[in-house]
Amino acid sequence: MSVDLVGFLGVVLVAYVVPGPDFLVVVRSATEHPVKGRAAALGAQAGLCVHMLAAAVGLSVIAARSPVVYDAVKLLGATYLVYLGIRAVLAARRAAKERRAGHHRTEGVPTPHRTSEIGPGASRWPSGFAQGFLTNVLNPKAALFFLSILPQFVHGGGSTTRQIFLLGLLDVLIGVVYWFALVAVAARLRALLARPRIRDRWELTTGWLFIAIGIGVAAA
Numbered sequence: 001m002s003v004d005l006v007g008f009l010g011v012v013l014v015a016y017v018v019p020g021p022d023f024l025v026v027v028r029s030a031t032e033h034p035v036k037g038r039a040a041a042l043g044a045q046a047g048l049c050v051h052m053l054a055a056a057v058g059l060s061v062i063a064a065r066s067p068v069v070y071d072a073v074k075l076l077g078a079t080y081l082v083y084l085g086i087r088a089v090l091a092a093r094r095a096a097k098e099r100r101a102g103h104h105r106t107e108g109v110p111t112p113h114r115t116s117e118i119g120p121g122a123s124r125w126p127s128g129f130a131q132g133f134l135t136n137v138l139n140p141k142a143a144l145f146f147l148s149i150l151p152q153f154v155h156g157g158g159s160t161t162r163q164i165f166l167l168g169l170l171d172v173l174i175g176v177v178y179w180f181a182l183v184a185v186a187a188r189l190r191a192l193l194a195r196p197r198i199r200d201r202w203e204l205t206t207g208w209l210f211i212a213i214g215i216g217v218a219a220a
Contacts, residue, residue, distance in 0.1 A: 021210075030183040033128075036128035038128075039124065040132035054143065055164055081135065081211070085206075088203045088204070150164060
């Protein structure tokens with residue numbers, strides 16, 4: 001199994017390194033607060049566990065073979081990504097508008113940064129986890145990974161379900177380590193993003209990226 005395991009590790013690492021919806025959610029959450037970034041990472045891996053369990057019991061096979069089910073999941077995932085993008089874009093525009101209004105009212109006095117971005121990390125855990133979880137669990141490509149890629153590393157001599165669980169668990173653990181390392185790097189951008197103008201541009205950029213990815217998922 002060593003050769004298959006090495007190959008599997010290579011495929012998994014490439015899959016994580018290539019940016020996608022999970023990558024964007026985790027990085028964006030981490031720049032808001034490290035706790036939210038870690039929560040989003042764990043949420044994404046929890047969503048991956050759902051796909052793993054579904055593949056192990058055969059539910060993903062049913063979904064993949066049913067165009068209606070697959071398209072429904074794809075459109076739900078795309079809609080959620082577009083929703084996150086629109087919310088980020090509107091928040092950035094609203095903050096910029098409030099800052100301009102505050103500048104006119106109090107010339108020369110800095111406008112306080114949005115309190116929603118600098119509050120306690122504990123309050124960010126539920127939203128970060130939910131965003132990571134929904135982004136992953138509504139991504140049909142994650143399910144197809146367990147159906148098309150993972151079976152290539154399963155030996156016919158043993159229990160298929162058990163091997164899927166073991167390889168899937170390894171995938172999840174690798175993801176946790178990778179995401180947490182990414183969160184540590186992205187969190188260092190918080191000082192830069194504490195500047196209101198830069199923060200607004202970051203929100204706009206990530207918001208439009210969410211929208212673009214969502215449209216791409218829907219059109220794929």
